[in-house]
Amino acid sequence: MSNLLSIQGLTKVYSSTPALYNVDLEIGSGHIIGLLGPNGSGKTTIIKIICGLLQPTAGKVLVDGHEVGVESKKIISYLPDHTYLNDNMTIHETILYFMDFYEDFDADRAYAMLEKLNINPDAKMKTLSKGTKEKVQLILVMSRRARLYILDEPIAGVDPAARDYILNTIISNYDPEATIIISTHLISDVENVLDDVIFLQNGQIALHSSVDDIRQNEGKSVDALFREVYRCLEN
Amino acid sequence: MSWxxxxxxxxFVQIVEHLQCDIVSGVYAPxxxxxxxxxxxxxxxxxPNTMQRALSELERDGLMHSERTSGRFITEDITMIDKLKEELATKRIEDFLKQMERLGLSPREIKDLIAKKVKE
Structure with missing residues (x-):
């Protein structure tokens, strides 16, 4: 059987600048993976290709054996790095909208999480603070019963207390059969919840390892290793 | 981080240690x-995968066992728990003694200081 996510020789060139170059990657079910890299390393490009929002220049992406398309989108729940929800809808209306769009959307789960985070479903999106809006978006994305969750910078705009909330939301709603890919540069905040980390550098994979292997072998946190690796490569 | x-x-190692402490200190009863x-x-x-792995490790050591449908339980073998408690305490005392040695204290001085502190 093929892996949940299988990427071969993936290359993306913007005009003449390569954003991804010949990336091979295999990811199985039941993992939480950190996609880490400095700005411009190709994180968002690889995510957008997996989600079908960008066409690769070369290479192949299979999601649970399906090429990127209608079938792959059914099993991927994607949190983009920007807001895309309609400001004039209430949270409740947004939930109805998601129920129409995704057959795996679990409204009970969404309402339960909103209640836990003290968010009023009757509030209009535009009245929410930036952090609350991010929480709502994450709740919507995590309320799908998807196989692959892809979260692009899910905690960037929220305060540290809310980050803990969000990470706990991710852990407590995590289905052991599903895989979550989290792209971020706030490594120290997330490294305890990750199984594996992938370091991207100039559009290529510089390292793919488990968090505990890094700590065991290097005697330092992933965050410390990241700072070291990228300082070296820049010289 | 609450732990x-x-x-x-x-x-993984730290989760195992944390749970071992919870078991010997009675946070979780036999x-x-x-x-x-x-x-x-x-x-x-x-x-959750790391937590699962730590629990499996503790099961392998016999400190816990899982029952197919009803969940995971702490061992009822009090001798085993007491033995672990002694091991963990011994390890900490050894670490402590090493640090005292580095401060240049003799075994006698260490003993006296501890006796004084325990009385307080």
């Missing part, structure tokens, strides 16, 4: 059912 984990040692993997992972703010 206060160091960021330079494997998380024979008591422990929370689910998901609950424990949420409490510790760690990856």
């Amino acid at each position: 206060n984990l160091d960021n330079d040692r494997p998380i 024979g008591q059912k422990i929370p689910s993997v998901r609950e424990l992972a949420t409490e510790a703010s760690v990856n």
Whole structure:
């Protein structure tokens, strides 16, 4: 059987600048993976290709054996790095909208999480603070019963207390059969919840390892290793 | 992070140590059912797979056992728990003695200082 996510020789060139170059990657079910890299390393490009929002220049992406398309989108729940929800809808209306769009959307789960985070479903999106809006978006994305969750910078705009909330939301709603890919540069905040980390550098994979292997072998946190690796490569 | 984990040692090792402490100190009584993997992972703010691996390790050591449908339980073997308690305490005392040695204290001085502190 093929892996949940299988990427071969993936290359993306913007005009003449390569954003991804010949990336091979295999990811199985039941993992939480950190996609880490400095700005411009190709994180968002690889995510957008997996989600079908960008066409690769070369290479192949299979999601649970399906090429990127209608079938792959059914099993991927994607949190983009920007807001895309309609400001004039209430949270409740947004939930109805998601129920129409995704057959795996679990409204009970969404309402339960909103209640836990003290968010009023009757509030209009535009009245929410930036952090609350991010929480709502994450709740919507995590309320799908998807196989692959892809979260692009899910905690960037929220305060540290809310980050803990969000990470706990991710852990407590995590289905052991599903895989979550989290792209971020706030490594120290997330490294305890990750199984594996992938370091991207100039559009290529510089390292793919488990968090505990890094700590065991290097005697330092992933965050410390990241700072070291990228300082070296820049010289 | 509610479990206060160091960021330079494997998380798995630290979870095992934390649970061992909870067992010997009686946070979880012998024979008591422990929370689910998901609950424990949420409490510790760690990856559920890492929590699962730590629990399996403790099961291999005999400190816990799982029953197919009803969950995971602490061992009722009090001798085993007492033995672990002694091992953990011995390890900490050895570490402590090494530090005192580095401060240049003789065994006699260490003993006197401890006796004084315990009395307080």
